[in-house]
Amino acid sequence: MFRKISAIVFVCSLVLLAMPEQASTDRGEVGATGCRVCHPDQYRAWSEGPHSKAYSILDSKQRKSSKCLRCHTMDKQPHLQAVQCESCHGIGKYYAKDYIMKDAKLAEAVGLKPGKLDDCARCHNDEAPGMKAFDSKQSWKLLPHSGTAK
Secondary structure (H helix, E strand, O other): HHHHHHHHHHHHHHHHHOOOOOOOOOOOOOOOHHOOOOHHHHHHOOOOOOHHOOOOOOOHHHHHHHHHHHHHEEOOOHHHEEOOOOHHHOOOOOOHHHHHHHOOHHHHHHOOOOOOOOHHOOOOOOOOOOOOOOOOHHHHHHHOOOOOOO
């Protein structure tokens, strides 16, 4: 019995250690600024690209529409507006710690999602008003940070 309790305490401790200090919401998003610490090149490319401006292009009426906010922001908190890193890569609550990110298999096991071409269709689809024809394969090549991975 003591071994089982010890094992449970150990696993719970690991989970708590894995939680980043900068997690700022109940769900555990760290936001692009949190990712910037370890991924400055990707952050710079993202901040210069269209995804970082997704919220700012909405007018005041659209900023109140859940249909618009579904794709243009992760949360109503100012630092999570726009298409964040976690919009595609999963909420960083458990994988954002440096020692976890250094172990790709562990990072994926606790929530890191590799960005996939199919993920684009969650927002880039026929339901999005004003969306021009979207060629995901061509657009993937233009994704500002896709060539900056280390």
